[in-house]
Structure formats: C-alpha cells, structure tokens
Amino acid sequence: MKKILILGAGTYQVPLIKTAKRMGIYTVVSSIRGNYPGFRFADKVYYEDTTDYKRILEIAKKEKVDGIVTAGTDVAVITIGKVCDELGLRGLSFRAAEIATDKLLMKEAYEKNGVRSARFRKIPFAEENYAKTISELQMPVMFKSVDSSGSRGIVKVDSAEQFDEARKTVFENTRSDYFIVEEYIEGEEFGAQAFVQDGKLEFILPHGDYVFKGDTGVPIGHFAPYDLSPETAADARDQLSRAAKAMKLDNCAINADFILSNGMTYVLELGGRSGATCLAELVSIYYDFDYYEAIIRVAIGEKYDFEKVIADAEKNGFIPNASMLLMSDKDGNIASQQNNNQPDPHICDIQFDFEPGRHVRKFRVGPNRIGHVIAKGETLDEAVEYLHRALENIHIEVEPDPVI
Ligand SMILES: Nc1ncnc2c1ncn2[C@@H]1O[C@H](COP(=O)(O)OP(=O)(O)O)[C@@H](O)[C@H]1O
Ligand SMILES: [Mg+2]
Incomplete structure (x- = not known):
C-alpha cells in the first residue's frame, strides 16, 4: 500500500485527503492542533507544525512515505521541498521552494531570466x-x-x-x-493554474478572479475560461513558462498571479502548489478529470498522463465554471444554514464549512470563509447564472455577537 504525507488539515487540504483515501493510499496528515476538518478523514494524524521541516522530515522518514503534498497554501511548501530533496521524492526541490516563498529571490530569478515583472x-x-x-x-x-x-x-x-x-x-x-x-503595474489582475512534470508545462489554465475589496483585494471566487485574445493567451503561457523555469519549479502544481497591462502579461508571483478558493476544482471541472488525483499521483512518484486529459477535453469541449465563497457580513454564531436548491447537474458543489452554533467572523480575508458554491454551464454566462441562482437559494443566518 502506498503512503502519502499531507501537510495541513484545513478546508483546502480536505479534498486531497479524501481523494488519497479513495485511491486506496494510506494517508498521514500533519497539522497543528485545532478545529480542522481534515483530521477525521486521515488514517493517521500527527499534531506537528507543517513549517517545522526537521520534525516533518522525521515523520516522513519514520512513516516511509512515498510522497508529500499540500494544496491551497504556501506555508508548507518549503517543508515539502526539504523532504523531497532529503528522501528523493517526486515534487518540487528545496531550492525551488525557497525561491517560491521569498519575494526577493523570486524577483531576482525573474530579472535574471527575462520574465516580464515589475x-x-x-x-x-x-x-x-x-x-x-x-x-x-x-x-x-x-x-x-x-x-x-x-x-x-x-x-x-x-x-x-x-x-x-x-x-x-x-x-x-x-x-x-x-x-x-x-x-505599481496598472491593469487587470488575473490568475492561472498550471502543472509542470519532468520539466514540461503540462497545461496552463488562465482564470478570472472575483475580488472582495477590503483593506487589500481578497479573491472570493474564480471563473474559467478567462477571455484573452490568442496573442495575450500565448504571452501569458510564455511568461508563466519562463517564470516556472526561472524558479526551477518541477513536478508540482503552480498557482500564478498576473497583471494584464496594455495587452502584456506581467508576472506578480508563482506558488509551487495548487490555488485555494475552489481553484483545483475549477481545473477538474474545466478539463473533466480529477485534478487532486493527478497531484497525488505525481507526488507518489507516478507519471501522470495530462496529455490524454487535455486531448479528451479538446475533443469533448472544455467546461465553463464559476465559484463563489459563502461569507458572513457580521461576527457571530451561525444560527441556521439552509440550502433550498433542488439537485441540479449545473450545481457542482455547495459546501457549508461549519455546523450551526459555530462562531464566525465578518468576512475580511480568505480564512473567514464559511463555505462555497461551484456551478458550471454550456457557456461561462450560463455557469455564472447558475452560480447566482444557487447562491440566492442559500440562506445563512448569523446571530450577531452581543455589543459590549
Ligand atoms: N507591482 C504591483 N502592481 C500592482 N499591484 C500589485 C503589485 N504587487 C502587488 N500588487 C497587489 O497586491 C496583491 C498582493 O501582492 P503579492 O505580491 O501577490 O503578495 P501576497 O503574497 O501577499 O499575495 C496582489 O494580488 C496585487 O493586488
Ligand atoms: Mg499574491
């Protein structure tokens, strides 16, 4: 039986943990203690800080894992690089992880390799x-x-x-x-999900971002396809490819942030892991495959056939989809949450993160999310319409905190 070590037990790691289990892989999860939803799906839990790479390396050695992976967070990426190097596992190297988690190293790598960046x-x-x-x-x-x-x-x-x-x-x-x-680059922000395997950029999927304007812009949803001219799409692909090479990213998912300014793609930053906020789901739906499974297969040392996935999707048609977080507009306890949507093939997923009674925060930053909705359609407009209709049929009541 293959064994995988998954770093983190939060909302964005739960699908990884569940998918690994479904694939018949023994699943070891490490995270700091807390009310995290991923623990209960794991075969074995370690309550260790995922940034403590010495301790995580010990666990990986002791458990003799075949791979180590995370999703949706940069925090554990440096540890993954360390463990992959030390144990010869498939995944991003320590050097790549260092560059991906240090904005100066990243910018220097871009400058040296002619990547368009501020x-x-x-x-x-x-x-x-x-x-x-x-x-x-x-x-x-x-x-x-x-x-x-x-x-x-x-x-x-x-x-x-x-x-x-x-x-x-x-x-x-x-x-x-x-x-x-x-x-400062004036323009429109967008993102892309991508994967590099054995030095080859297997796919790049640009996506649009719905942004909540708080102190800074916070992504609260995404959609694909993102309407780029063929020239701009090719430019984005070229810049991403250069940036990934400059950062030595290999055998890992990529979460890319761009700014489109005067028809040119500027690279803001690349992360060596899949994106949060329903982005791995966006990839799965768009190409009609299980992206989490692909991420896991590569991490445990297999070669994943992305070419076939993309070729099939080209033949059958890409599937437009859109997602949105559920949020609270006040601090308080969830009094009730109701989903009045009828089952509908266009609604891909409706998730409530918490049970009623749980204390939640007024939405300011990503971790304040309380759930999500993902919908698809024949066209992007249709997907967005289904998304909004689904959202209208969801009613969450939050009992506000008493004013002291
Ligand atoms: N050079 C820039 N020009 C315009 N906006 C920027 C620039 N750098 C950062 N931003 C804005 O700030 C946000 C956060 O910056 P980023 O470098 O991605 O840091 P973080 O790691 O915190 O996401 C970006 O998503 C973008 O909205
Ligand atoms: Mg960023």
Missing part, C-alpha cells in the same frame, strides 16, 4: 537613505515584505511622504532585515 529594488531596513534608491523607480510603488503572504506587509505608496509609514508596516510583517519596493 522593476524592483532591495532595501535593507538599516539603510538610512532608502528614498534615494526608490527614486530610481517610477511612482506609485509597492512596499513588500519578502516572506509573508495573504497581502500582509504589502503596501501601495503614492508619494514619498508615505515611505516611512509603509516601511513600518512592512517591518511589522516580516522576519527579514530587508524588503523590496517595486513599481
């Missing part, structure tokens, strides 16, 4: 006259922590008067003694 400068916190360095760039700029995610320590700056304040925010959100400043 111009940038490295700034040590100790540098007194850092405004002079920034003056080499065009305003506005983004101040960025190199080692955070989820828009923490990312600040847009329009004028020099804001420099010190922005620098302070970055300082509070990093463990590094330097940060980066890059030029």
Whole structure:
C-alpha cells in the first residue's frame, strides 16, 4: 500500500485527503492542533507544525512515505521541498521552494531570466537613505515584505511622504532585515493554474478572479475560461513558462498571479502548489478529470498522463465554471444554514464549512470563509447564472455577537 504525507488539515487540504483515501493510499496528515476538518478523514494524524521541516522530515522518514503534498497554501511548501530533496521524492526541490516563498529571490530569478515583472529594488531596513534608491523607480510603488503572504506587509505608496509609514508596516510583517519596493503595474489582475512534470508545462489554465475589496483585494471566487485574445493567451503561457523555469519549479502544481497591462502579461508571483478558493476544482471541472488525483499521483512518484486529459477535453469541449465563497457580513454564531436548491447537474458543489452554533467572523480575508458554491454551464454566462441562482437559494443566518 502506498503512503502519502499531507501537510495541513484545513478546508483546502480536505479534498486531497479524501481523494488519497479513495485511491486506496494510506494517508498521514500533519497539522497543528485545532478545529480542522481534515483530521477525521486521515488514517493517521500527527499534531506537528507543517513549517517545522526537521520534525516533518522525521515523520516522513519514520512513516516511509512515498510522497508529500499540500494544496491551497504556501506555508508548507518549503517543508515539502526539504523532504523531497532529503528522501528523493517526486515534487518540487528545496531550492525551488525557497525561491517560491521569498519575494526577493523570486524577483531576482525573474530579472535574471527575462520574465516580464515589475522593476524592483532591495532595501535593507538599516539603510538610512532608502528614498534615494526608490527614486530610481517610477511612482506609485509597492512596499513588500519578502516572506509573508495573504497581502500582509504589502503596501501601495503614492508619494514619498508615505515611505516611512509603509516601511513600518512592512517591518511589522516580516522576519527579514530587508524588503523590496517595486513599481505599481496598472491593469487587470488575473490568475492561472498550471502543472509542470519532468520539466514540461503540462497545461496552463488562465482564470478570472472575483475580488472582495477590503483593506487589500481578497479573491472570493474564480471563473474559467478567462477571455484573452490568442496573442495575450500565448504571452501569458510564455511568461508563466519562463517564470516556472526561472524558479526551477518541477513536478508540482503552480498557482500564478498576473497583471494584464496594455495587452502584456506581467508576472506578480508563482506558488509551487495548487490555488485555494475552489481553484483545483475549477481545473477538474474545466478539463473533466480529477485534478487532486493527478497531484497525488505525481507526488507518489507516478507519471501522470495530462496529455490524454487535455486531448479528451479538446475533443469533448472544455467546461465553463464559476465559484463563489459563502461569507458572513457580521461576527457571530451561525444560527441556521439552509440550502433550498433542488439537485441540479449545473450545481457542482455547495459546501457549508461549519455546523450551526459555530462562531464566525465578518468576512475580511480568505480564512473567514464559511463555505462555497461551484456551478458550471454550456457557456461561462450560463455557469455564472447558475452560480447566482444557487447562491440566492442559500440562506445563512448569523446571530450577531452581543455589543459590549
Ligand atoms: N507591482 C504591483 N502592481 C500592482 N499591484 C500589485 C503589485 N504587487 C502587488 N500588487 C497587489 O497586491 C496583491 C498582493 O501582492 P503579492 O505580491 O501577490 O503578495 P501576497 O503574497 O501577499 O499575495 C496582489 O494580488 C496585487 O493586488
Ligand atoms: Mg499574491
């Protein structure tokens, strides 16, 4: 029996855990303790921090696992690289993982390899006259922590008067003694899911993002296909391919963020894992296969036949689909949640993350989600219409926290 180590037990790892089980793979899950939904599906649980790569390596050795994988989070990627290298497992290397989780290393790799990305400068916190360095760039700029995610320590700056304040925010959100400043790219953000296997880019699927405007933009849903001209689609593919090579990403899923500006694709960043917020599901539905299974097969050392999947999809037609998170507009306890939708082949999935009684937060960032809905259609417009109709038939009541 094959054995896999899955890092994380949250919403975005549950489908991996369930799929591995269904495939008859012995499933070891590690995560910090907490009210995480993935634990109960695992064959064996370790309550270890997935960023503690020494400890996770010990577990992987002791369990003699055939592969290690995660989905939807960057946090555990560095550990996966470490374990893959040490145990000779199939998956991204430690070097690739380091580059993927450090914005300075990533930007340097892009610059060196001719990937189109915003111009940038490295700034040590100790540098007194850092405004002079920034003056080499065009305003506005983004101040960025190199080692955070989820828009923490990312600040847009329009004028020099804001420099010190922005620098302070970055300082509070990093463990590094330097940060980066890059030029702001005006344009439309979009993303792509992709997979590299044995150095080959197996597919790239661009997708549109629904964004919630809070302190920063937070993705709350996605859709595919994303309408790009053939030239722009080819440009996005070329940039992604270069970026993946520059970062030495191999035998892993890729979650890419782009900005489309004047018809040109700028690479914001690539992650060495599949995307969150229903993005692995978007890939599965669009090409009509089980993407989680593909991710697992590669991780346990098999060669996955993506070519056949894509060829079949080309023959049968790609399947447009769209997803949206369920959210609460207040802090409080879930009083009731009702799904009044009739079973419908266009509704791919409706998920409530929690049972009634659970305390939830007013939606501000991705982890505040309380569920999701995914729908498909003959066309994207139809998929979106089914999505909205399904959402209208879902009623969640949250009893607000008492005002103190
Ligand atoms: N150079 C840039 N130009 C325009 N917007 C940017 C730029 N860099 C970052 N952003 C915005 O900030 C968000 C977060 O930045 P990103 O580098 O992806 O950090 P994180 O790892 O926190 O996601 C992006 O999704 C985008 O909306
Ligand atoms: Mg990002």
